[in-house]
Amino acid sequence: MKKINWIILKSKDRGIDYGVGTFIKQLSSGLASQDNIDVFILEAGITKNKSFFLRQENGITILEVPTPDGIIDTKRNQEKLSRNISRIVTQYIPKNRWNIIHMNYIFQYFIAMSLKKTLNGRIIFTQHVFVTSLKLQKNFFNTEFETYKRADQIITVTQHGKKHLTKKGVDAKKIKCIYNGIDPEKFSKFSNVNIKSKYGLPKHEKLILYSGRIDNIKGLNYLCQAIQSLVNDIPDIRLVIAGDGDYNSLIKSTRNFSAHISFLGFIPFEDLVVLYQEADIGVIPSLEEHCSYVALEMLHSGLPVVASNLGGLKEIFINEENALLVETIMNKTNGYGVAPKVENLRNKINILLTTKTLQIKLSRNAKTRANSIFTTNNMVKEYILAINNLLINDK
DSSP states (O other), X not given: OXXXXXXXXXXXXXXXXXXXXXXXXXXXXXXXXXXXXXXXEEEETOOSSSSOEEEEETTEEEEEXXXXXXXXXXXXXXXXXXXXXXXXXXXXXXXSSEEEEEEOSGGGHHHHHHHHHHHTOEEEEEXXXXXXXXXXXXXXXXXXXXXXXXXSEEEESSHHHHHHHHHTTOOGGXXXXXXXXXXXXXXXXXXXXXXXXXXXXXXXXXXXXXXXXBOGGGTHHHHHHHHHHHTTTOTTEEEEEEOOBOOHHHHHHTGGGGGGEEEEESOOHHHHHHHHHHOSEXXXXXXXXXXXXXXXXXXXXXXXXXXXXXXXXXXXXOBTTTBEEEOEEEESSSSSEEEEOHHHHHHHHHHHHHOHHHHHHHHHHHHHHHHHHSBHHXXXXXXXXXXHHHHGGGO
């Protein structure tokens, strides 16, 4: 059987340090452990180096191709840039193999098409987020449906995502749902780091942990309203925010309980794992989520969670079995059409913080579900099965 070159497209984007970045790390490391697969990560637009640079990391070949700053304002220029990138990259891709070009964003369309033509490869596209009309205005050149049409395989990370695409008219036979996965061993080791001392967190307080980027879509303003109401009843609580992003509006939302909140910024993953173990509960008040890596990390850590009852979170968490899910209501003003119900969010946090038996139950069930479904091994097996089915016709 011929070997496979698996070329993963990785682009400069704020989310790359969070969900999609974690996905690429987990998938690439799992694929690299397979005897018949060589993994290449094409970092287009990430300019650690000013010129093309090739490096090896843990058996993975990383190709850095810096691209011009600013907007590529015509389709013709996008295609020209992509051809140039393709000419550079394909020199380092072994010949006489099957080639899988793996898109993770719609805006990688032109690079993917150029690589497909040059390498005679097959394209898979993993849908991590829903494409909004606003995003499509930013020089995507109507590539959303071209991607759905030209990709040989479309992967959604939740059934929720699959339903979304089929409603848009995408051929359901082309779509396969594969849940994200993470290595359970990352959460089985205990550190000697005193995380509360390191980040100045009071020892006696109960910690409510939010992890992830600071963005309106994450529902943090609703969480702040719930915490502001709760501190009057439980004064020894602290909301811990671990992540970076737009803090300006968030700071305004926390003025009335600023003594009960800690902003840690973006912290190393090793510290985050310890924080998951030290926190009393986790919160995910998002307005939209797919197969959230923060949710999977909390699940694998056995951290009791309160999360919005929507999207992919309903597939990761089962209410009152491994988490408490919060009622949502229609909201026409926040841009997403839905929001967690603040009173219910407050009550669920209160119940979970004050009921030790419930914490133990949710923690135990969370680890069981995480290890049975949301692992790197499971994810990699499903991706390999998907591309093997693609390549059958090429034999």
